[in-house]
Amino acid sequence: MESCNCIEPQWPADELLMKYQYISDFFIALAYFSIPLELIYFVKKSAVFPYRWVLVQFGAFIVLCGATHLINLWTFNMHSRTVAIVMTTAKVLTAVVSCATALMLVHIIPDLLSVKTRELFLKNKAAELDREMGLIRTQEETGRHVRMLTHEIRSTLDRHTILKTTLVELGRTLALEECALWMPTRTGLELQLSYTLRQQNPVGYTVPIQLPVINQVFSSNHAVKISPNCPVARLRPLAGKYMPGEVVAVRVPLLHLSNFQINDWPELSTKRYALMVLMLPSDSARQWHVHELELVEVVADQVAVALSHAAILEESMRARDLLMQQNIALDSARREAETAIRARNDFLAVMNHEMRTPMHAIIALSSLLQETELTPEQRLMVETILKSSNLLATLINDVLDLSRLEDGSLQLQIGTFNLHAVFREVLNLIKPIASVKKLLVALNLAPDLPEYAVGDEKRLMQTLLNVVGNAVKFTKEGNISITGFVAKSESLRDSRAPEFFPVPIENHFYLRVQVRDSGSGISPQDIPNLFTKFAQNQAIALRNSSGSGLGLAICKRFVNLMEGHIWIESEGLGKGCTAIFIVKLGIPEHSNDSNLSFIPKMPVHGQTNFPGLKVLVMDENGVSRSVTKGLLLHLGCDVMTVSSVEECFQVVSHEHQVVFMDVCVPGIDGYEVAVHIHDKFTRRHERPLIVALTGSTDNLTKDNCMRVGMDGVILKPVSLEKMRSVLSDLLEHRVLFESM
Amino acid sequence: MGVLDNQFLQLQQLQDESNPDFVAEVVSLFFADSERLLNDLTRALDQPTIDFKMVDSHVHQLKGSSSSIGAERIKNACVAFRNFCEEQNIEGCMSCLQQVKQEYCLVKNKLETLFRMEQQIVAAGGSIPMMELSF
Numbered sequence: 001m002e003s004c005n006c007i008e009p010q011w012p013a014d015e016l017l018m019k020y021q022y023i024s025d026f027f028i029a030l031a032y033f034s035i036p037l038e039l040i041y042f043v044k045k046s047a048v049f050p051y052r053w054v055l056v057q058f059g060a061f062i063v064l065c066g067a068t069h070l071i072n073l074w075t076f077n078m079h080s081r082t083v084a085i086v087m088t089t090a091k092v093l094t095a096v097v098s099c100a101t102a103l104m105l106v107h108i109i110p111d112l113l114s115v116k117t118r119e120l121f122l123k124n125k126a127a128e129l130d131r132e133m134g135l136i137r138t139q140e141e142t143g144r145h146v147r148m149l150t151h152e153i154r155s156t157l158d159r160h161t162i163l164k165t166t167l168v169e170l171g172r173t174l175a176l177e178e179c180a181l182w183m184p185t186r187t188g189l190e191l192q193l194s195y196t197l198r199q200q201n202p203v204g205y206t207v208p209i210q211l212p213v214i215n216q217v218f219s220s221n222h223a224v225k226i227s228p229n230c231p232v233a234r235l236r237p238l239a240g241k242y243m244p245g246e247v248v249a250v251r252v253p254l255l256h257l258s259n260f261q262i263n264d265w266p267e268l269s270t271k272r273y274a275l276m277v278l279m280l281p282s283d284s285a286r287q288w289h290v291h292e293l294e295l296v297e298v299v300a301d302q303v304a305v306a307l308s309h310a311a312i313l314e315e316s317m318r319a320r321d322l323l324m325q326q327n328i329a330l331d332s333a334r335r336e337a338e339t340a341i342r343a344r345n346d347f348l349a350v351m352n353h354e355m356r357t358p359m360h361a362i363i364a365l366s367s368l369l370q371e372t373e374l375t376p377e378q379r380l381m382v383e384t385i386l387k388s389s390n391l392l393a394t395l396i397n398d399v400l401d402l403s404r405l406e407d408g409s410l411q412l413q414i415g416t417f418n419l420h421a422v423f424r425e426v427l428n429l430i431k432p433i434a435s436v437k438k439l440l441v442a443l444n445l446a447p448d449l450p451e452y453a454v455g456d457e458k459r460l461m462q463t464l465l466n467v468v469g470n471a472v473k474f475t476k477e478g479n480i481s482i483t484g485f486v487a488k489s490e491s492l493r494d495s496r497a498p499e500f501f502p503v504p505i506e507n508h509f510y511l512r513v514q515v516r517d518s519g520s521g522i523s524p525q526d527i528p529n530l531f532t533k534f535a536q537n538q539a540i541a542l543r544n545s546s547g548s549g550l551g552l553a554i555c556k557r558f559v560n561l562m563e564g565h566i567w568i569e570s571e572g573l574g575k576g577c578t579a580i581f582i583v584k585l586g587i588p589e590h591s592n593d594s595n596l597s598f599i600p601k602m603p604v605h606g607q608t609n610f611p612g613l614k615v616l617v618m619d620e621n622g623v624s625r626s627v628t629k630g631l632l633l634h635l636g637c638d639v640m641t642v643s644s645v646e647e648c649f650q651v652v653s654h655e656h657q658v659v660f661m662d663v664c665v666p667g668i669d670g671y672e673v674a675v676h677i678h679d680k681f682t683r684r685h686e687r688p689l690i691v692a693l694t695g696s697t698d699n700l701t702k703d704n705c706m707r708v709g710m711d712g713v714i715l716k717p718v719s720l721e722k723m724r725s726v727l728s729d730l731l732e733h734r735v736l737f738e739s740m
Numbered sequence: 741m742g743v744l745d746n747q748f749l750q751l752q753q754l755q756d757e758s759n760p761d762f763v764a765e766v767v768s769l770f771f772a773d774s775e776r777l778l779n780d781l782t783r784a785l786d787q788p789t790i791d792f793k794m795v796d797s798h799v800h801q802l803k804g805s806s807s808s809i810g811a812e813r814i815k816n817a818c819v820a821f822r823n824f825c826e827e828q829n830i831e832g833c834m835s836c837l838q839q840v841k842q843e844y845c846l847v848k849n850k851l852e853t854l855f856r857m858e859q860q861i862v863a864a865g866g867s868i869p870m871m872e873l874s875f
Contacts, residue, residue, distance in 0.1 A: 623770045623805035630754045630762050662804075716807065719750050 018076055025069045032066025054108055061101045064094035142291045145173040150302045159310045163195050166303050170278065171197045174292055177245055177282060181252070182232060182275040184209060191232070191275055207231045213249075218273050223250040223293040223300075232277050245280030246288050250300045252276050255308040276300055348400060355396050362389045401554055412561055416588045417457035419511070420445060423484060426464045427611060434472050439480055440657075441472075443611055444728065446485030450509065454586030455562065463555045463566075467515050467579045470551065475519030478576070487512035487582055507587050510564070516578040522570040530568055531556040559583055610727055611636040614655050616688070618648045618673065619662040624716070628660060628693065631723050648673050654681060656688040658730065660714075663692040663705065674708040689730055693718065743850050747810025767851055770809045774844055777802045781837055785830075795833065796825045802840070806847075813843045 036059035043055060071087045149169045153162050167179045178198055182191035185206065191214065193205040207214070213230045226233060228244035251273040278296060280286045366386040374382060427443050434441045471480045487510040522530070531552050552566075559566040562583040570577030615637045619625035625641050632639045640656070642648045652659060661673055674690050681687035691712040692705045705713045714726055755762040777798050784795050803818035817840045824832030861867075 621801050621804040621808070622773050623766060624808035626766050626769055627751065627808040630751070630759065630766065633759060634754045634756065716804075719746075720753055 022073060022076055025072050029066040029070035029073075032062050032069060036062050054104060057097065057101050057104060061094070061097045064090060064097055068094050138289075138291050142295045145169075146295055146298050146302075149173065149299055153299075153302055153306045154309075157310045157313050159307060162303065162306045162310060166276075166299060167195055167197045170296070170299060174278065174280075174295070176278050176280060178277075178279040180232075180277045182207070182277070184254070184272050184274065188272065194274075214275060217249045217275060218251045221251065221297065223248045223278075223288075223296045225288060226277075228279070232275060233279065243282055245282045245284055245286065247277060247279045248288055248293065248296060249275055249277045250296050252300045252307075253304045255304055255311075276303075352396075352400055356393075359389060359393050359396065363393060398551070398554060412456035412459060414454060414456060414586075416452055416454050418451060419449065419453040419484075419585070420451050422457060422461050422464065423482065424611060426461060426468055427482070429465060430468050430472055431612065434480065437472070437476065439472060439475055439478065441468075441612065442479065442481045442731065444481065444483045444731070446483075447724075448486055449484055449511070450486075450587060452588045453509075453511070454588050455583070456558075459558045460562070460583065460585075463558050463581065463583075464513065466551045466555050467513075467566075467581065471515050471517035471519065471577075471579065475517040475576075478518030480515065480517045482513065482515050484511060484513045486510065507589075508584055509587060510582050511585050512580065512582045514578055514580045516576065518576040521573045521575040521577050522568065523573050524570070527568055527570065531566070555581070610731070613637040613727070613731075614657050615639050616648070616652055616656045616659045617641045617661075618645070618659065619643065619693070621662065624662065628718070631718065631720060632660075634720065635724055635727065637727075645673055649676060652677060652680070652688065654688070658689045658691060658727070660691050660693055663694050663701065671704060671708040674705075674710050678709050691726075691730065743811065743813060743847055745810045745812040747807065749810070751810065764855065766809065767855075770805055770811075771848060773805050774802060774814075777805075778837075778841060778844065781840075785833060785837060790828075790830065790833075792825050792828050796822060799825060809847075811843070811847045814840060814847060817843050 039055060039059060043052075068087070068090045071083070071090050074083045075087060149166070152165045152169050156162055156165065163181055167181065170176060171179045176197070178196065180193060180197070181195040183194040184190070185192050189209055190206040191209055211231065213226050214232065217224045217226065226247050226249045228234075228247045230247075232249065233244075233247040252275070254272045254274055276296075280288065363386065366382055366389060369382050370379070370386065423443055423445060427441060430441060468480070468482060556566050559581050562585075564581060564583035566579070566581035568577055568579045613636070615632050617625060617628050617632065617639060619628060619641070620643055622643070625643060629639045629641050640651060642651055648659070648661070659673075659677065663671065674692075677687065677690055689711040690709070691714055692701075692710050693714050693716050694701050694705075702713050712726070712730060714722075718726070751763050751766055781795060781798050781802075784791060784798065799818050799821045803815055803822070806812075806814035806818065817836060821833065821836035821840060824836055
């Protein structure tokens with residue numbers, strides 16, 4: 001045998017060992033080849049597997065190992081060099097790959113491990129989310145239940161239905177065994193079982209309201225778990241066998257309308273509560289969950305609101321019914337009133353005509369009778385008839401006027417008229433009566449009083465006449481003064497006429513007239529009654545039975561129509577009284593001279609401020625005497641002139657109100673006259689005012705005049721304006737000393 | 741200086757429908773009075789022994805009348821006259837009397853002319869405007 005290059009085993013191969021090795025190697029190779037196949041197969045199936053190339057590496061490593069072992073099969077026996085080379089290559093490759101794999105695994109294995117951790121973490125998270133989902137779902141369930149409950153509760157406005165529905169729905173939603181509502185009694189000291197779920201007719205159990213458990217529930221707005229043994233929870237007799245379920249109680253605020261203020265929430269202290277008790281089924285081992293408690297609380301609040309709505313609705317329905325009834329009643333009352341007014345108007349219209357016709361006949365025929373020949377007795381009788389019938393006619397007119405005034409059917413007849421003339425006419429009408437009673441009547445019109453005014457002349461005159469007539473009627477002696485002037489805004493706001501708020505307007509002015517008399521006066525209690533119809537002052541009525549008591553009421557109506565105010569002041573019985581009225585008149589646009597249609601009865605030029613003022617003028621000088629007389633005549637005075645002191649002595653009387661005397665005539669002691677007058681008239685109000693007219697400007701004259709008791713000194717020459725102002729000052733102040 | 745002052749205007753104001761001839765009456769009264777007074781004065785001053793008191797009283801009267809009418813110049817003359825009377829100055833009095841007479845004649849002529857013209861105007865169908873007093 002030649003020596004061969006083949007490697008020979010050292011020992012002789014054991015056949016059996018060889019066989020086993022051969023088989024194991026074969027199976028190892030098989031396994032090594034199949035593992036990657038399996039891996040590939042399952043990875044392909046799973047579709048998500050990171051690290052593919054690791055797998056490739058691992059596969060390669062295993063395959064090469066398998067290849068190595070496979071090739072090893074051939075090396076058991078004699079093998080050629082090729083086999084050896086292949087074997088070597090395989091082994092080398094295997095070594096490389098396995099080393100690479102080993103190195104790679106250092107990085108891979110921690111990653112793989114962490115994957116596992118992450119998986120665990122995600123599982124936990126999933127579990128948590130599941131839990132939360134469960135919670136949300138329960139809450140949503142609760143919300144749905146609440147909405148449904150609220151809907152049920154709010155769908156009715158009937159109190160009982162609301163409460164019943166609440167209990168029913170709550171019972172259904174929460175699967176309660178029993179649900180009960182305790183309402184406070186009227187006294188507020190007890191709670192009475194009002195509604196239950198299962199029991200049809202709750203017997204009137206009551207519990208006192210001051211129980212600690214009840215206070216506990218009332219003091220919190222949460223649902224409170226209470227013991228099943230407390231009186232409010234013991235609705236059914238305990239059978240003793242079973243465990244009663246848990247009980248929860250919640251307060252239900254009872255809101256009253258009066259609790260709501262506009263900007264405030266109702267005070268807690270005034271709240272009344274009802275108690276709602278809910279019981280879980282016994283023997284169910286159920287617990288009250290938080291969401292269920294919340295549900296209960298929300299429902300309790302909703303119930304409170306729904307109840308208050310129901311209460312409000314009830315109130316408004318009641319109020320509406322009441323209003324409707326009242327409306328009907330008012331309607332029928334109005335119709336009755338209208339019928340009554342119509343009937344009265346018809347009656348008055350008929351009576352007006354019917355009454356006036358015979359009245360007219362009586363008056364006319366009596367006047368005619370007066371014209372015929374009559375014996376004195378007959379004349380007296382006829383005069384009485386005439387007077388009485390005139391009175392009656394006035395009365396009828398007054399009544400008719402007043403009823404027309406009350407209706408508001410009276411309208412003022414507006415026109416332009418002479419204001420001053422109205423005053424003068426009234427004065428003329430009143431003068432005869434006044435002079436019979438020996439009363440002095442003085443009229444004083446302010447210089448700024450317009451001569452013409454726009455208004456109802458007839459009614460103004462009627463008012464003025466009435467007022468002045470009253471003054472004359474109720475004055476037995478003394479004087480009456482009538483003043484008329486334009487009221488300025490300060491005097492318009494009289495404290496005695498607080499409800500009168502005149503507004504100054506363009507083209508209008510307020511005429512204020514004051515009639516003062518020194519008569520019997522009126523006691524302050526009677527003053528409010530003066531203007532009421534048919535009410536007469538008793539004391540006056542006794543003395544003076546004429547007059548119906550309507551006069552002042554009519555005046556007041558007229559004055560009101562003229563947007564004015566009338567009132568009477570008096571300091572008391574016997575102290576005279578003053579009647580004051582203010583009326584609104586318009587100012588005519590055109591001035592006097594261009595309008596010839598307004599020719600007055602009295603002279604236009606000048607203002608007769610002092611009509612009827614009796615004046616005595618003493619002056620030696622004829623010219624100045626006639627000038628002074630002319631001045632005074634122009635002012636409307638009743639002037640008598642004397643030219644000597646003796647004449648003056650003879651003529652002067654208490655009728656003269658002013659005596660003008662010229663005192664600068666030397667040789668004549670005018671002062672003597674003054675002294676004489678003082679002696680003659682001891683009482684001050686009878687003595688005429690003595691005024692000296694003098695041309696001398698020295699103080700000596702003035703002193704002398706004052707010494708002898710003259711009331712005034714005027715410097716000559718006297719202008720018209722000066723005389724007018726002097727006279728008005730004199731009459732008002734009763735003294736005038738012009739500064740020299 | 742004017743013959744008539746504001747006083748005359750005042751008098752004219754006093755004339756109205758109830759007193760249509762007031763001015764004429766007063767003026768004629770004034771003329772009568774003044775002439776009488778002037779005559780008295782002339783006579784008094786002609787006396788050998790002049791009674792100054794009486795003269796003074798006459799002049800005083802004249803002064804009063806003229807101021808009532810508004811005859812300013814006469815009044816001023818009278819004032820001067822009275823002063824001379826107090827001094828008992830005969831020459832002064834005489835001269836003043838002359839002056840007073842002159843003034844009187846002047847006023848009288850003027851007034852007569854005025855009235856004549858007014859009558860003519862009224863006769864011709866016009867109207868006499870009232871003078872406005874301005875204060």
